[in-house]
Amino acid sequence: MQLYVYEHCPFCSRVRYAAGAAGRRVSAVVLSYADVATPTALVGRKVAPILVEEGKTPMPESLDIIRYLTGANDEQMTLSANIADWQSRAFPVLQGIGYPRWYKMGLGEYATEEAKLAWIENKQKAAGCSFAELEARSSEFLQRSDELVQELVPMILSGQLAQRMLDAAVVFSILRGLYVGPVVGRWPTDVVSWLEQAAKTADAPLFI
DSSP states (O other): OEEEEOTTOHHHHHHHHHHHHTTOOOEEEEOOTTOOHHHHHHHSSSOSOEEEOTTSOOEEOHHHHHHHHHOOOTTTTSOOHHHHHHHHHHHHHHHHHHTTTGGGTTOGGGOSHHHHHHHHHHHHHHHTSOHHHHHHTHHHHHHHHHHHHHHHHHHHHHTHHHHOHHHHHHHHHHHHHHOSGGGTTOSOHHHHHHHHHHHHHHTOOOOO
């Protein structure tokens, strides 16, 4: 099976974690951020992740892919309330830190100048401001990141993330994207150790 991904994409990272946790072998294929033709040919639009399995219809949508790969039931595919709340607060921070930095980090989806320019145009429009303006708010985003990460320590130590696959997949997907230059060295060792182990489970190396 092949999983078409962007390295920066949290929805792709959570599928990779779930696949690894379930012992399902998938081969990650990194799409160029400027490549519209490949995903459109597979599923009719520019999107990631996409699961491609011989003899079957290509499958988009991270939760559908996770359910298929893991055989999870409805209860298992429901986030814990505290993780759902955490995720909703973490996404703006992830975007504020990641948008102006990921494309400079040598990730596969940004290998060409065309891909970098497509990213800048798309995400500055999505953010409603320039990347320079986001970077000017780095202190704010880093403080919020620190606070979000501190909330995870009791969840890790209590075993909640070990017991609920989808909770762990979502947390991994956001931490992987957050753990870039200015963040490194700021987090508790319990969180960093958990993230490093989760990256091995997902076969999705950290960006640093």
